Amino acid sequence: MIWTTVLLGGLCVLHIALLLLAEGSRSGSSGGPWGRTVTFQRGRRAPRLQRDTSSSTDNLNPSRGPAFASCQLPLTPTEHRILDDNTQETGFNGDDGSHVILTWVGDGTGVILVLSTISAPLDSYLAGGSSRLYRSTDYGKSFHDISHRINHTFIKEELGISVGPGSSVILTADIPIVDNPGGIIFTSTDAGATFKSTQLPFHLDQSITYHFFNPDYLVALSIDDSLWLSLDFGARWTKVHEGVHSFSWGAGTNLFFSCSRVDAVEAEERGDLVLKRTKDFGKTFTIIHEDVFSFGYIGAFLFFSVMEDPRSPRVMYFSSDQGQTFNQALLPSASTEQFYSILDGDEDMLFMHVDNPGDTFFGTMYTSDDRGILFSKSLERHLFDGHRKSDFTNITSLRGAYLTNKLDIDGRIRSVISFNRGGTWRPLKKPQNVNCAGNVKRCNLHIHGEHSRRNQIVPMLALSEPTAIGLVIAHGSVGDSLSSSQHPDVFVSSDGGYNWRGTLRGPHHYSILDSGGLIVAVEVHREGQVKTIKFSTDEGQCWKSYNFTEQPFFFAGLASEPGTKAMNVSVWGFRPEEDGQPMWVAVTIDFQSLITRECNKKDYEEWLAHSTDKRNSERNGCVLGMKETYRRLKKQSVCRNGRNFVVTKKQIPCPCTREDYLCDYGYYRHVNTSECVRQPNTPNKTFEMCLNGEEDELLTAGYRKVPSDKCQGGFTPQDVVQTIIRPCGVKPSPDPSVKSTSVGHFDTPKERLVLTLVSVGAAVVVLVAIVSSVLVVKGRVNTTRMPAYRFSNLRIQDDNNSIAAEFGSAASSNGTACQHDSDVDLLE
Structure with missing residues (x-):
């Protein structure tokens, strides 16, 4: 697995910039081993968080929110001595590097690489500049300078360092293009213990991309838009295709890419790209679709937007079988002032946002079925x-x-949560230990998200980990809506978001260790320095504070091994020196020395997830057709889960009800009933969504099980007579025998290797790759035709916890599109 810690800047590595630390987060692009993130600034003002009407304090001097009891315990002299003996401070000079990148390598190896890089022009390289590379094998307690292993070569920030599956590492050297056939990479298969230098036959345009599971398979895009492939971890490279715009690994050895037509001019602007697939490492190709503007791959779904002629709107297509067949998405259209955005997805379903017309800053969220139709x-x-x-x-x-958050009609931002994959949404409950101040009509917890982080209201987003069952840590405010006139406080939930409690006053950086058995936090001081870390062994109910250094420094972030297994945490920052260069500091605290007792059976409890109605034993805890009982640590247990801790659970299927099913295409839930009925075939053909006039048969009983629902028995739609309806846009991929061509070859025996990937595992890795990413599709729209669409009717709860009326038809202008400034880089 890949362990990479984020402190500032990019998605997958820690970028610490001196200018960044002084002035806050930046905009622009940043990269990591799994993709690229680009920030776009649209020429309009974003919605602002509402002020708390009970306070007149302005944003320059934010007020405290409603008071809540926070348990603070003192350290005992013994605890203080133990922590002092197991806290190590390391200082190192960044030299000429303006950025420092920290990267975890491997799973449980304890290896951290720290690389100083530069984002300046190549003058420094020509003058003999170099980067410094440091390595730790004890979770950051000590570092050793290993710059000689990369020949003291200069590494530029934009390409920098990438980590892959296992213990693989790639460093990309910054080599002047003049008189050089290509760049240089340094590769390591032993977590940086040794490096091998390789001269590339091309110059990289972006970071090298790993295969999801096999670190030997690498893909790269050169500055002349050629796609290159290596099957031996970068030792040899073969050009796969020219004129490539973007690419993505799929399942197994499927590699997708979009490229220009041979005779195309400005293909990216005209939506004139060709989407191709190779399953044999570039020996043959299959054309999936032409007139493609952009594409992406997430979970088990390939998706792409098509402009079939320059005057038509773009149309979104989905494929769940690696492009063998594809379906037009049954979604409302979006004009040129709107966009589509893939929010999340796995092998079962997708979440998609469809923007509303105009400068509204809101839209409608949809969930797909398992076919993407x-x-x-x-x-x-x-x-x-x-x-x-x-x-x-x-x-x-x-x-x-x-x-997530929604923008209500009154202009206020309010938080909502779903426990059944978007089937219903409800407000968050008021924390148990917080009372609302002032005369507010509604009092709920509202969570700060990416919108608040970008506006520098909070330092980090909500945090949860799969091994810390039910634990959620987030910044929020309590009241009628999300407020910017209060300091955001830290709130914790132990049951996945059903119930919350206030735990820390003011903004903090926080991290989950030991599979949830330990939480650590460092308070944010915008202009001050830090020297104290807080920690809790009972999921944030009580906290202890420890001064980890005698000389405070400017905070850069927390560095703890992802995956929550370790009990070591590093606090990173810098102290300015007299010569103007920063002295970078890493203070590593080993909490394993403090919490020495291994957990036993008595320290754990059986916990039924989603338990909200104990009076109904049959249905209590039934969500998505399943009851799940977890074995997890008791809050009062002060012990160590350890690296071998594995989450265990018992699953019991629930009897199916109509709520476990969606109404299939051509059917809808009639008002005040739970039965799916056939959409009337009226003259305007409200269930016919064909933009191109093509129709295909779809056999349906009117119901389709909610994705990921595991119910058994009970209600079954097989009792309903099946009928045939005709959705449009279901097309097979072009015949491979017609569209395939043979190009190039590989001399390695691995060229015939075909991987069979477990779908669930593939989905997890893909989700890690796109954990902060969205797809945005743009286009031009012909607004003369306005078909109406009928969707299956899911229920949502309004702010008063009542069931809202069922959704009916939604009319919109046709076209599948979004802002032109957002497709150039597909994944933000």
Whole structure:
């Protein structure tokens, strides 16, 4: 697995910039081993968080929110001595590097690489500049300078360092293009213990991309838009194709890429790209579709937008079989002032946002079925700000839980949560230990998301981990809506978001260690320095504070091994020196020396997830057709889960009800009933969504099980007579025998290797790769035709916890599209 710690800047590595630390987060592009993130600034103002009407304090001097009891315990002299003996401070000079990148390598290896890089022009290289590379094998307690292993070569920030599956590492050297056939990479298969230098036959345009599971398979895009492939971890490279715009690994050895036509001019602007697939490492190709503007791959779904002629709108297509067949998405159209955005997805379903017309900063969220055909309305007025950022968050510590924000009619931002994968949404409960101040009509917890982080209101987003069952940590405010006139406080939930409590006053950086057995936090001081870390062994109910250094420094972030297994945490920062260069500092604290007792059976409890109605034993805890009982640590247990801790659970299927099913295409739930009925075949053909006049048969009984629902028995739609309806846009991929061509060859025996990937594992890795990413599709629209669409009707709860009326038809202008400034880089 790949362990990479984020402190500032990019998605997958820690970028610490001196200018960044002084002035806050930046905009622009940043990269990591799995892709690229680009920030776009749209020329309009984003919605602002509402002030708390009970306070007149302005944003320059934020007020405290409603008071809550916070348990603070003192360290005992013994605890203080133990922590002092197991805290190590390391200082190192960044030399000429303006950035420092920290990267974890491997799973449980304890290896950290620290690389100083530069984002300046190549003058420094020509003058003999070099980067420094440091390595730690003890979780950051000590570092050793290993710059000689990369020949003291200069590494530029934009390409920098990438880590892959296992213990693989790639460093990309910054070599002047003049008189050089290509760049230089340094590769390591032993977590940086040794490096091998390789001269590339091309110059890289972006970071090298690993295969999801096999670190030997590498793909790279050169500055002349050629696609290159290596099957031996970078030792040899073969050119796969020219004129490539973007690419993505699929399942197994499927590699997708979009490229220009031979005779195309400005293909990217005209939507004139060709989407191709190779399954044999570039020996043969299959054309999936022409007239493609952009594409992406997430979970088990390939998706792409098509402009079939320059005057037509773009149309979104989905494929769940690696492009063998594909279906037009049954979604409302979007004009040139709107966009589509893939929020999340796995092998079962997708979450998609469809923007509303105009400068509204909200839209409608839809969820797909397992075919990528039928999209059901999930949440209206879903917030999506002017930076192309959504507050949508997957709570990974509880199956089916998602958190997001919506922009209500009164202009206020309010938080909602779903426990059944978007089927219903509800407000968050007021924390148990917080009372609302002032005369507010509604008092709920509201969580700060990406919109708040970009506006520098909070330092980090909500945090959850799959091994810390039910645990969620987030910044929020309590009141009628999300407030910017208060300091955001830290709140914790132990049951996946059903119930919350206030735990820390003011903004903090926080991290989960030991599979949830330990939480650490460092308070944010915008202009001050830090020297104290807080820690809790009872999921944030009580905290102890420890001064980890005698000389405070400017905070850069927490560095703890992802995956929550370790009990070591590093606090990173810098102290300015007299010569103007920063002295970088890493203070590593080993909490394993403090919490020495291994947990035993008595330290754990059986916990039924989603338990909300104990009076109904049959249905209590039934979510998505399953009851799940987890074995997890008791809050009062002060012990160590350890690296061998494995989450265990018992699953019991629930009897099926109609709520476990969606209404299939051509059917809808009639008002005040739970039965799916056939959409009347009226003259305007409201269930016919063909933009191109093609129709295909779809056999259906009117019901389709909710994706990921595991119910058994009970209600079954097989009792209903099946009928045939005709959705449009279901097309096979072009015949490979016609569209395939043979190019190039590989001399390695690995060329015939075909991987069979477990679908669930593939989905997890793909989700890691796109954990902060969205797809945005743009296009031109012909607004003369306005078909109406009928969707299956999901229910949502309004702010008063009552069931809202079922959704009916939704009319919109046709076209599948979004802002032109967002497709150039597909994944933000």
